Amino acid sequence: MSMFCFQCEQTAQGKACQMAQGVCGKKADTANLQDELTSCLIELANCNEKNEDITKLLIDGLFVTITNVNFDNKSIQKFIDKVKAHIKCDFDFDIKTVWDCDEDIRSLKSLILFGLKGMAAYAHHAKVLGYKDETVDDFFYDALKAIANENQQDELVSLVLKTGEINLKCMELLDRANTETYGKPVPTKVTTNIEKGPFIVVTGHDLHDLALLLEQIKDKGINIYTHGEMLPCHAYPELKKYPHLKGNFGTAWQNQQKEFDNLPAPILFTTNCIMPVKESYKDRVFTTSVVDYPECVHIDENKDFTSVIEKSLELGGYKEDMEMSGINGGQVLTVGFGHDTVMSVADKVIDAVKSGAIKHIFLVGGCDGAKPGRNYYTEFVKQAPNDTLILTLACGKFRFNDLDLGEINGIPRLLDMGQCNDAYSAIKVALELSKAFNCSVNELPLSLVLSWYEQKAVCILLTLLYLGIENIRLGPSLPAFVSENILQFLVEKFKIKQIKTPQEDLKEILG
Numbered sequence: 001m002s003m004f005c006f007q008c009e010q011t012a013q014g015k016a017c018q019m020a021q022g023v024c025g026k027k028a029d030t031a032n033l034q035d036e037l038t039s040c041l042i043e044l045a046n047c048n049e050k051n052e053d054i055t056k057l058l059i060d061g062l063f064v065t066i067t068n069v070n071f072d073n074k075s076i077q078k079f080i081d082k083v084k085a086h087i088k089c090d091f092d093f094d095i096k097t098v099w100d101c102d103e104d105i106r107s108l109k110s111l112i113l114f115g116l117k118g119m120a121a122y123a124h125h126a127k128v129l130g131y132k133d134e135t136v137d138d139f140f141y142d143a144l145k146a147i148a149n150e151n152q153q154d155e156l157v158s159l160v161l162k163t164g165e166i167n168l169k170c171m172e173l174l175d176r177a178n179t180e181t182y183g184k185p186v187p188t189k190v191t192t193n194i195e196k197g198p199f200i201v202v203t204g205h206d207l208h209d210l211a212l213l214l215e216q217i218k219d220k221g222i223n224i225y226t227h228g229e230m231l232p233c234h235a236y237p238e239l240k241k242y243p244h245l246k247g248n249f250g251t252a253w254q255n256q257q258k259e260f261d262n263l264p265a266p267i268l269f270t271t272n273c274i275m276p277v278k279e280s281y282k283d284r285v286f287t288t289s290v291v292d293y294p295e296c297v298h299i300d301e302n303k304d305f306t307s308v309i310e311k312s313l314e315l316g317g318y319k320e321d322m323e324m325s326g327i328n329g330g331q332v333l334t335v336g337f338g339h340d341t342v343m344s345v346a347d348k349v350i351d352a353v354k355s356g357a358i359k360h361i362f363l364v365g366g367c368d369g370a371k372p373g374r375n376y377y378t379e380f381v382k383q384a385p386n387d388t389l390i391l392t393l394a395c396g397k398f399r400f401n402d403l404d405l406g407e408i409n410g411i412p413r414l415l416d417m418g419q420c421n422d423a424y425s426a427i428k429v430a431l432e433l434s435k436a437f438n439c440s441v442n443e444l445p446l447s448l449v450l451s452w453y454e455q456k457a458v459c460i461l462l463t464l465l466y467l468g469i470e471n472i473r474l475g476p477s478l479p480a481f482v483s484e485n486i487l488q489f490l491v492e493k494f495k496i497k498q499i500k501t502p503q504e505d506l507k508e509i510l511g
């Protein structure tokens, strides 16, 4: 059996995964089921019926097909059956017609579809907390319809940018959902050391799941450590108030197979990225929501985490306190520089820029992944001059977030703004700074050096393009689904550049 998938950065030979298994470990039958689910979602959107149940199906269905979310055929099939039960019209669609069409049209439709998938993840998290936006919800219908029916290049280009525009609304919605529910993030030091005794590792983005688990283990003598995507939760007042939310275990998602090997604790995956689970820790992996993996226990929507708690008590954790570190040997990760915190020191930043104490601001962020080329980002941050400020966010920060880069006029040189959805914070800060300096974002002494891996990064990139932000440096490689013509268009209009070496790029940026 073969497959076709080119939605993420690690796709085979930089073209597409087309054999029996993708680079991420997704088997061909799973990839084909995900294609069938995507086709059904497009059919459902084309039936012109709109209600809360259908919107939830569209959003969660798209989320299921994101890289490293769901490897379980039974669960995907169940989802397909649910979607089919809601299709009440005769609209037939097969996503393979997109994979086989003219490469520029395919490229534009892929940008829209993959951007939509990423946006679905953010909309899902906002909905879980009771937040929704009609414009965002409606766009899922409109864009899915257009993927089936629109073949004019100009119209598709507009829709690509519209996806970025709506995603900005969606990220703002999620920011509001998180901060109104759990408080505004505050700067917080997070230890990488693990105390002896039972613990649970929680990863993914779902703050609601984490909050429920924190409540359920109160008084049980179990500690919680975050992993990868969950690190920013330590900065939210309503989560950090729990004394058993102790610290962060390990580094970014792509190191999980090594880090979870024989771990004396269960791991709860609330969203991606889940990698193929090794036998050495399969019995301690628990999934919930849209994440699923064959033979691992799935916690249903009742969110009763008893099985995770029992596993934690059974395994007992480490016998002694364990000293651990980030990838550069540091043992403290400082998080919590969301837009409110950064803007509270905006005057200091502006003065420092005006006086020349801060020469340049870099936003170095985005995804992490297994490719050796991603060391670029560590080296870039290490080599950035001492009079530059580094804003960072998302998984890629684990490459350097344990480094102590010092301060400029009392402002830490390295400011961790959160996860990928917190790109909204970075955008807000950039827009506020441009107002303060009375210039456009492109005229600020600010450069974006981004890494991408999966579809959430695609929607963020589309938002930056919608905002007209130029000169973004992107790596480690450019998306395989962007055709040469469309790439040329993006380079001409937005001056997108592929990363070179840290030395070359720093020299070029700083002149």
Ligand code: SF4
Pocket (backbone or CB within 6 Å): 005, 006, 007, 008, 009, 010, 011, 012, 016, 017, 021, 022, 023, 024, 025, 026, 031, 067, 068
């Ligand atoms: S998600 Fe990425 S690695 Fe996995 S099959 Fe698709 S392109 Fe390949």
Ligand code: SF4
Pocket (backbone or CB within 6 Å): 229, 272, 273, 366, 367, 368, 394, 395, 396, 419, 420, 421, 452, 453, 454, 455, 456, 457
């Ligand atoms: S930063 Fe990238 S890899 Fe990490 S969760 Fe976000 S989109 Fe996925």
